[in-house]
Amino acid sequence: MEIETFYEVMKRQGITRRSFLKFCSLTAASLGLAPSFAPKIAHAMETKPRTPVIWLHGLECTCCSESFIRSAHPLTKDVVLSMLSLDYDDTLMAAAGHQAEEIIADIRKKYKGNFILAVEGNPPLNEDGMYCIHGGRPFVEVLKETAADAKAIISWGSCASWGCVQAAKPNPTQATPVHKVITDKPIIKVPGCPPIAEVMTAVVTYVLTFDRIPELDRQGRPKMFYGQRIHDKCYRRPHFDAGQFVEEWDDEAARKGFCLYKMGCKGPTTYNACSTVRWNNGVSFPIQSGHGCIGCSEDGFWDKGGFYNRVTDIKQFGIEANADKIGGTVAAVAGAAVVAHAAVSALSRARSSQNDQSKGGK
Amino acid sequence: MSVEPQVIDETAAGNTVFVYEGPVRLWHWLNALSIFVLAITGYLIANPLPSVAGEASENFLMGYIRFTHFTAAYVFAIAFLVRIYWALVGNHHAKQLFLLPITDMEWWGGMVQELLWYMFLVKQPRKYVGHNPLAHLCMFFGITVGGIFMIATGFALYGEGAQEGSWAHTVFTSWVIPLFGQSQDVHTWHHMFAWAIVWFIIVHVYAALREDIMSRQTMVSAIVSGSRTFRD
Numbered sequence: 032m033e034i035e036t037f038y039e040v041m042k043r044q045g046i047t048r049r050s051f052l053k054f055c056s057l058t059a060a061s062l063g064l065a066p067s068f069a070p071k072i073a074h075a076m077e078t079k080p081r082t083p084v085i086w087l088h089g090l091e092c093t094c095c096s097e098s099f100i101r102s103a104h105p106l107t108k109d110v111v112l113s114m115l116s117l118d119y120d121d122t123l124m125a126a127a128g129h130q131a132e133e134i135i136a137d138i139r140k141k142y143k144g145n146f147i148l149a150v151e152g153n154p155p156l157n158e159d160g161m162y163c164i165h166g167g168r169p170f171v172e173v174l175k176e177t178a179a180d181a182k183a184i185i186s187w188g189s190c191a192s193w194g195c196v197q198a199a200k201p202n203p204t205q206a207t208p209v210h211k212v213i214t215d216k217p218i219i220k221v222p223g224c225p226p227i228a229e230v231m232t233a234v235v236t237y238v239l240t241f242d243r244i245p246e247l248d249r250q251g252r253p254k255m256f257y258g259q260r261i262h263d264k265c266y267r268r269p270h271f272d273a274g275q276f277v278e279e280w281d282d283e284a285a286r287k288g289f290c291l292y293k294m295g296c297k298g299p300t301t302y303n304a305c306s307t308v309r310w311n312n313g314v315s316f317p318i319q320s321g322h323g324c325i326g327c328s329e330d331g332f333w334d335k336g337g338f339y340n341r342v343t344d345i346k347q348f349g350i351e352a353n354a355d356k357i358g359g360t361v362a363a364v365a366g367a368a369v370v371a372h373a374a375v376s377a378l379s380r381a382r383s384s385q386n387d388q389s390k391g392g393k
Numbered sequence: 394m395s396v397e398p399q400v401i402d403e404t405a406a407g408n409t410v411f412v413y414e415g416p417v418r419l420w421h422w423l424n425a426l427s428i429f430v431l432a433i434t435g436y437l438i439a440n441p442l443p444s445v446a447g448e449a450s451e452n453f454l455m456g457y458i459r460f461t462h463f464t465a466a467y468v469f470a471i472a473f474l475v476r477i478y479w480a481l482v483g484n485h486h487a488k489q490l491f492l493l494p495i496t497d498m499e500w501w502g503g504m505v506q507e508l509l510w511y512m513f514l515v516k517q518p519r520k521y522v523g524h525n526p527l528a529h530l531c532m533f534f535g536i537t538v539g540g541i542f543m544i545a546t547g548f549a550l551y552g553e554g555a556q557e558g559s560w561a562h563t564v565f566t567s568w569v570i571p572l573f574g575q576s577q578d579v580h581t582w583h584h585m586f587a588w589a590i591v592w593f594i595i596v597h598v599y600a601a602l603r604e605d606i607m608s609r610q611t612m613v614s615a616i617v618s619g620s621r622t623f624r625d
């Protein structure tokens with residue numbers, strides 16, 4: 032493998048100068064940058080050696096890959112074939128077996144400290160990592176080894192970012208998010224189950240063109256896509272503010288497209304771009320299809336009680352009840368205790384004043 | 394300055410002592426009012442009223458409820474800050490709310506006495522110019538800790554809507570949300586502490602009324618007029 036620039040790779044793929052420039056301006060637009068950035072992106076891609084990406088799969092369901100290949104802006108074919116120069120992705124590549132594993136070794140050597148490691152899924156740590164085997168070895172070993180030579184890591188989806196359903200209590204395989212295993216590399220979390228395709232490709236594009244990771248929030252997510260909640264940009268928000276809610280599936284309010292808050296919509300607590308970017312080339316997103324947001328890009332969403340409850344269940348006390356049930360019960364008990372205490376107080380007061388009187392009192 | 398309750402001859406029978414300065418009393422009632430409004434609107438935020446009819450553009454019910462919650466929240470928070478200021482410049486009793494004399498054995502002894510008094514095991518409670526130790530402890534956790542907790546979590550949630558760049562986001566959201574893990578957890582904790590404050594109020598109101606009737610000093614009139622009278 033000789034080191035080529037992005038543009039050279041693209042040319043080799045038969046992409047014309049015209050489509051290349053179009054691609055650059057589209058990329059600038061999808062990243063929310065000014066048009067003046069398009070030539071900068073073009074320049075970067077003409078001069079910079081391409082950065083290879085290794086895409087590893089741990090304990091996961093491949094929904095991230097499924098989402099990724101449906102990206103419309105930019106098209107995955109552009110990203111995969113030219114930009115991303117995805118050198119290794121066991122789901123997408125043609126090579127298999129030893130040939131495939133050689134690619135990883137090769138890139139690690141040749142691009143030491145200079146390639147991006149994208150991780151889909153997470154390593155289970157229980158039983159020395161035996162619950163997820165990659166090329167005959169525990170995935171956690173492959174992950175650690177590859178990460179050691181990588182420049183930065185992209186944690187795809189809620190699995191790599193938070194643990195996701197395989198980490199649900201009691202988490203028998205001890206599935207563990209990537210940032211808890213790899214602590215010495217910059218990590219970009221792109222949570223979601225799966226993440227939005229355009230968000231995935233845009234993050235990759237950003238990292239490769241600007242040669243730096245996008246601005247992240249405290250939880251390590253790119254601010255440009257995870258800076259707002261679903262609720263902040265939801266088209267049903269006017270119904271929320273008006274106080275118009277779906278009360279039951281298939282009621283009149285559901286047909287009218289009222290707010291799904293009472294049906295347990297997690298839009299108010301979920302940071303993601305679904306209500307702006309939407310899915311499948313901008314066709315729809317869960318709320319638009321009449322179902323509340325389940326908060327799939329939030330940490331722990333799988334262990335927070337029903338998807339259809341507005342007030343979250345609390346399981347810490349061994350019983351399943353929400354704050355209103357616990358709070359209301361304790362308040363009722365406290366009220367009853369107050370009444371009983373008042374009664375006893377009145378009695379003892381009456382008795383003691385009687386005693387006082389019989390003793391001649393004061 | 395020490396904050397131990399004073400058990401001196403100020404509490405002699407028939408004596409009236411000035412305890413609660415104007416700002417403390419004003420704060421008490423403003424605080425009570427804002428908590429009342431916050432608890433009701435907060436409950437309605439979590440469990441909204443039945444849907445209203447008509448165009449969305451003609452209605453703003455949830456918006457008004459949330460607006461009321463946030464307005465009361467600002468009143469609550471600003472009053473709390475002013476109250477902290479008054480603890481610095483005010484009299485001895487104005488400081489009590491914020492400090493627990495946990496190293497003072499006599500204070501703990503007083504606590505035991507109060508507990509025995511509530512368990513009907515002693516005939517007469519001790520007399521205090523300010524809060525008795527048990528009340529002092531409950532108020533510290535109910536109002537000081539509870540208040541700070543509600544302000545921190547409340548403004549963290551508020552800053553989510555006000556978004557990055559708003560003061561609430563910078564001061565609270567940016568660290569409170571990561572501290573709890575994520576937003577839904579902060580909602581749950583905010584909600585649970587709201588109930589804890591309700592529990593506190595039930596006990597607080599009962600204890601104040603009961604002490605007013607049964608103890609050897611006035612309670613209710615003290616937080617209205619500022620002066621406490623000792624009966625025996």
Ligand code: HEM
Nearest residue numbers: 431432435436438439466543544547548550551580584587
């Ligand atoms: C004693 C004080 C307070 C009480 C009793 C109270 C009560 C509540 C309750 C019960 C909820 C519903 C929680 C849920 O989503 O399940 C709530 C929500 C909320 N509260 Fe408070 N609260 C208090 C103080 C504050 C303060 C100081 C603020 C600061 C701005 C605040 C801001 C909020 C916000 C932003 C929400 C979420 C609203 C939404 O999701 O639309 N609260 N409050």
Ligand code: SF4
Nearest residue numbers: 265268290291296298
């Ligand atoms: S449907 Fe969900 S996200 Fe949309 S306004 Fe209602 S609660 Fe918010």
